[in-house]
Amino acid sequence: MITFLEKAVVGMALLRLLSGGIEMIAAFLMLRFNTVEKAIVINSSLALIGPLILILTTAIGVYGIADRVSFVKFIWIFVGVGCILYGVKGN
Template sequence: MFEGVKKTILGMAILCFISGCIEIFAAYLIVKFNAIEKALIINSSLAFIESLLFIAIISIGVYGIADQVRGKKLIWIFFGVGCILFGIK
C-alpha cells in the first residue's frame, strides 16, 4: 500500500494521524470529566502537544524539500512558520 510513497510524506502523514488521535482522545476526556476546569486543563495541554507536533511535521516537510529549495526561499519558509507559531501563542 505504501510502496510508492516517499518516507518524508509517510512520516508527515503518520504524525498527522497521531495528532488526530490525540485530538479525539482529548475530546473524549473533556466529555468524560464533564467539568469546565478540567476541560480547560486538557485543552491547554492539547495546545502545547499540538504545537510540538506541528513543528515536527513542518520540520520533516522542510527537510524533505531542502535539497530542492535554496537560499531566500528557505528563509521565507522559516519566516512563515515563525509567523504561524507567533500567531498560535
C-alpha cells in the same frame, strides 16, 4: 501499478494521524470528566502539543525537499512558521 510513497510524506501523515488521535482522546476525556475546569486543563495541554506537531511536520517536509529548495526559500519557510506560532500565541 505500484505507487511508492515518499518517506517525508509518510512521516508527515503519521504525525498528523498521531495528532488527530490525541485530539480525539482529549475530546473523550473532556466528556468523561464532565467538568469545565478539567476540560480547560485538557484543552491547555493540547495547546502545547499543536505547535510541536506543526514544527515537527514542517521540519520533516523541509528535510524532504532540502535538495530542491534554495536557502532563501528555507528562510521564508521558517519565517512563515514563526509568524504562525507568533499569531496563535496568547497574550
